[in-house]
Amino acid sequence: MSGDPLEQFKATFFEECSELLADSESRLGGIRLSDGPVDIEDLNAIFRAIHSVKGGAGAFEFTDLIGFAHVFETVLDKLRNHEAETTEHVIDTMIACNDHLISLVDAARDETVTDDAVTQRLKAALNALIDGGQPAAAENLHEHVSEGVELPVPPHGNRRYKISFIPHPELFKYANEPLLLLRELAGLGTAEIVVDTSKLPTIEALDPDLSYLSWTINLLADCSEDDIREVFEFVEDDCDLTIALDEVGDAAAAQAEDAPEEPPASEPTPPDESDTGKEPAQQNVPTPAVAAAAATAPAGNKPVQAKPGGGGAQSGTVGSIRVELDRVDRLVNMVGELVITQAMLKQRIGELPADMSTGLSQGFDDLVMHTRELQESVMAVRMQPVNSVFARMPRLVRDLAAKLDKKVQLVMTGEMTEVDKTVIEQLADPLTHMIRNSLDHGIETAAERTDSGKPETATIHLIAEHRGGRIEIRVSDDGRGINRQRVQEKAIEKGVISRDDNLTDEQIDELIFAPGFSTADAVTDVSGRGVGMDVVRRNIIGLGGRISVRSEPDRGTQFTLSLPLTLAVLDGMVVAVADEKYIIPLTSIVESIRPSKKQLNRLSNGADVVSVRGNYIRLIRLYHLFGIPQATQEPDKGIVVIVEIEGGELVGVLVDDLLGQQQVVIKSLEHNYDPVSGISAATILGNGRVALILDIDGLNMMAQSKNNGSRNTNQTLAIAPPALAIAGAEKPTDHGNMEVKDGA
Amino acid sequence: MAPEAASASAGNMMKTPDQDAVNEDSRSAETFQYITFTIGDEEYGVDIMAVREIKGWSEPTVLPNTPAHMRGVLNLRGEIVPIFDLRCRFDQGRTEATNIHVIVIIAIADRLAGMLVDAVSDIISIGRDDFKSVPKMDRQIDTEYLSGLATVKDRMVALLDAEKLFSMRDVENGILAGSNTPLLQQAEA
Structure with a gap:
């Protein structure tokens, strides 16, 4: 951190600018998309944002920025005073100006120079808008912007x-x-x-x-x-x-x-x-002189006797403070270490003779509660509404729709759903990809849509919600759906599958996630940007998430993205398979049973099922998938942990023993190595050893592809069959929802 | 542990006879320091700047469905570090690791990895001219993993290019296969 207070204020200013401008961008986008009358509150908010940027810029004497912001602000002021009309053209100009303001802020921060022609062109456009409203009055404004320049200039106000x-x-x-x-x-x-x-x-x-x-x-x-x-x-x-x-x-x-x-x-x-x-003479005044004059x-x-600091014309008392992310991260890390240490202590206390440990355990239980509360509070600090990512999407849709000449509206639900900052950061890319994909491949042109009897304007729904301790984000469109025939042909052409492969519709849909797969006839700069859906999926899986697609011809396509709420901690059940210990996320566990022999059945395709209260649940043998010798092989001697997978289906995971419930700190395996199937991450147990956190859906996919592999040796499908293929009707989950929030 | 490496390099600064011998031969002023270790009778060297620490063997947590030379992961002060069996990597069979075996932790790009070796032997300084190129021949290691050969006290030391050694197969290709069937079939076999 820089010791110079001015530098610090500047840094704060730039941070604020980017937030303010991002907000105004999303509001402008909102205005652009909405049909109805413009919400005056939006205009006010945008005005305030630009005004704050201008004010702050004034404090640091970023003349380019002030000049531009001022003209921008003038237009906004006219709009909110109903002196000018908010036409589409006006909004487009303002979006362009907002973008330019962002680049001006960047330029001021990086001490570079922006393209002056752009500034001038946009200023002219803005001035034209001003003129449109009231021809003469505001014309001079843009030259009064620079503070202090008036000193050498004769008075010219009226x-x-x-x-x-x-x-x-x-x-x-x-x-x-x-x-x-x-x-x-x-x-x-x-x-x-x-x-x-x-x-x-x-x-x-x-x-x-x-x-x-x-x-x-x-x-x-x-x-x-x-x-x-x-x-x-x-x-x-x-x-x-x-x-x-x-x-x-x-x-x-x-x-x-x-x-x-x-x-x-x-x-x-x-x-x-x-x-x-x-005044031509003015142009010769070098900036430093102007600044000094100002x-x-x-x-x-008269020297004004005031505190230095204050940072800018900021108003009122605020209910929040600005904290560097670094500090929060450090806090989160320390709490993570605390949890590990606590787990270690717990183990030690458990080893003590009963008479010594009783008093200790009582105190320890309090400690556990406090640690948990501390952890939840710390995690809550990092929780943010997904809005910060969603807000960029209307803009994306608008730009793409214009580029592709399609009519699209975006409907967003659940923008205020909160997830950890670490997750938010990872959301932008996949979301952008999914939306691009829908727009480019899914949605038809207006003419095609009218021909097939659909409304001219296509709709993309972007939905976020909490679901079973995870955040689920769905992107669905009402386009033409996945063209399965073309996908299949392409996959054969690219050698992803062979011609003899007999794939279900769902498996074909999943092919779009196969490495090196792109169905766009021509590689457009919209979808064909080098990274395909395979990279998206790989990144999501790396985060312990899942992505799946469901499509109906002529009805549309839905991408479902599911990610953990936080990438920092989870409540887990420690299970043992032979000497190995694994963690199963508690949020996915429904119950654990030791089945009797009667409950076990084998299907004709070799899959094992367990009947639990009349339902047949597929059995996943962990020792088999992971190749662990000396594990309990008979389900009636081990324990079947019944877990819920994507889509609400239940499967049973066969393990040797349950060792107990524990909160674990998630450590990335990918940081130093690569993703491993069936493992979402690692953690460190109380004894300092690494334990692996199971990825239940990944296990399910492994089990299924194993089954398929044994049935069909021709199976060269590089990706596992989708979990969706077996997904039943979705049912809302009620357990484990937003555990973290409760304590906040 | 790190102190070991530090003390070893301190010893080096005092110039043991070993290094003097090497340095005298060197016509170039520029020298490179390598940590050497043994696997069976063979001696290998790795750039000292890549070495983060040297620690005794402890049994790592096995990662399922990974290649045989991938022994598992260890907790290194909160970092999850993969451990590779170098002997196995060179197709000389699996190391039956005991307490006297050693893990050399190296940094490759921004990743950490551990190499299981038999013993760490020395720190050597090699002048630019002492590098001998690797003759094209049928060796047990693919020559692409070697950055060169050097002779130290009549012994040949094969200098490893750690980046190529681990990044090529495991990190880049093999394990990326998050849901790759070939891996599963491998495991079944």
């Missing part, structure tokens, strides 16, 4: 305001900084600022946290009163503010004439384009 700004003593407590406000005010026109120090106490009585100063400002500018109020937007409640219009200059007419012949785009300008304007301008009247 209205004289008398502003009295008397901050309440507590002003500083809310991280407000009058200096910044005054600077911004000076940016609107020519300001004469007079400070009133009469309330300033003697140095002994002075409380540096209170504000004693007040200001009277004579502002010569051609902005409206609202523009001035906007400067004080964040401090309105913490000061007495009066704004009076003194006189109206007669320059208005001349200004209006000047306006049309001043298209900013036509003038090639140096990077500090905020100086763009009529710094001294308001302060020159």
Whole structure:
């Protein structure tokens, strides 16, 4: 971390900018997609976001950024005041501007220069919008943006305001900084600022946290009163503010004439384009000088005695703090180590003679409870709504739909479903892929859709929900479904399957996950980006997740993605198979039984089933799948752990023994090695040894492909048959749901 | 453990006669340090910069359906580290590991891996000119895993290219097969 406070504030500013702009982007996207009237709240929020960016940029003197943000803001202001209409064109322009603002922020952060032509073009577009609303009034705005430039410039405003700004003593407590406000005010026109120090106490009585100063400002500018109020937007409640219009200059007419012949785009300008304007002399003012002038301008009247810091014009008390992810991660790691140590202690206590361990165990039980609570609290810190990923999707859909010339609407449900930050990070890629896939392959063109009697506009549903201690995300479209014949032909052509293979429909659908498979006739830049669904699946499996596809011809395709809520800890049942110990995630366990001989049956295809209360449950022999010798082979001598797999089906896993329930810290196996079938991750037991966490669905797939393999030796299918092939009707699960949330 | 490696390299700085002999021969000022270890009668070297630590053998947790030379994973201060049996890797059969066997932990790219070897023998400094290229011949190791040969006190040391040794087959191809049937069939066989 940098020791320089200014650098730290800058870092905070950039972080804030990216969040604000991401938010405004998603709102703009929302406006673009919705048919109805524009929600004024959205416009307000976008306006505030851009305004905050501008304010912060002012504090750090990023002139490019301020200049652009200001014009942008002006347009937004008109929109929210209903002075201009929110047409599709306007929104598109604003989306483009928002994008450009993001790149300007990036440029400011990386200290690089953006393409000025883009800035100018977009500014021209924005100015055109402004002109569309009110031809003359706002035209000059973009040249007043740069603070302090007015110093060497003759006054050119046409209205004289008398502003009295008397901050309440507590002003500083809310991280407000009058200096910044005054600077911004000076940016609107020519300001004469007079400070009133009469309330300033003697140095002994002075409380540096209170504000004693007040200001009277004579502002010569051609902005409206609202523009001035906007400067004080964040401090309105913490000061007495009066704004009076003194006189109206007669320059208005001349200004209006000047306006049309001043298209900013036509003038090639140096990077500090905020100086763009009529005065050529101004262009020669080097940026540092401007900056210096800006710094001294308001302060020159009287040094403002204020706390350094505050960071920018931020308002109000907030219910949250900004913490570096690193720190949270460290916390999570430490709690993880604590849990391991605790497991070790538990083992030791268990080895003690009963008379010694009784008192100890009592205290230990409390410790266990506290640790668990601590862990849940820490994990809750990292929980975030999936919204942060979902928010990017409308934009993706809109862009792709435009590119592919298809009509698509995106309906999102469950955006507020919370998952761990680690999972969120992993969601973006697969989601993007699945949506791209739906749009590119699944959804037909409007004409095709009308021909087949479907509504012209296709619908993609994006749904997130908690399900059995996992998060499940579904992407479904109402397109043409998977073209099985083409998929099969392609797979044969690519040697993924052989011509003799007799595959079920579901198996064909699953082929799209096969390595090196892409059905697009031409590799478009939409889907054919080099990474296919196979990579998506591999990454998901690596995270202990699953992805499956279900398709109906002409009805649509549904991708289902399921991931653990957190990638950090899980509650597990430790089971033994011979000398090996494995962990079965508790959330998937339904019950454990020791079946009698009567309960065991063998199907004609060689699969074992156990009958449990009238239901037949397939048996997975772990020792067989993992090749472990000396394990219990007869189900009636071992234990069958009945677990729920994807789709709600139950299977029984045969193990030797149950060793107990334990919370385990998930350690990645892939970090140093590669994914292993049937294993989702590893953990460290109390004795310091590694134990493997079972991936039940992976086991199920292994068992099935093993069965298939023994039945059909021609089977060269590289991927296992889908779990979906055997999926029954989905039933909602009620156990284990959101365990982590309960404690939060 | 790390201290061992550290003390060993400290010893090296004091220049034992061994290294002097090597250094005198060297015409190039640039030298490379290798940790050498034995497997049976053969001596191998691996770049000292890749070695993270050297520890005694402890039985790892077996990963199912992995190649025979993949002995399993160990907990190395919270990291799950795969352990490879180098003898087995070179097709000389499985090492019957005992307490005196040694695991050399090396870093390959940003991954950690452990090599099970019989014993760690020395740290050698090799000048650029002392590298001999590997003659094309029918050896027990595929020559692509060797970065060169060196002669130290009349012994030949085969210098391993750790990155190629482990990344090529296991990490890149073999185990990626998350649900690969060939692996399963292998296990069945």
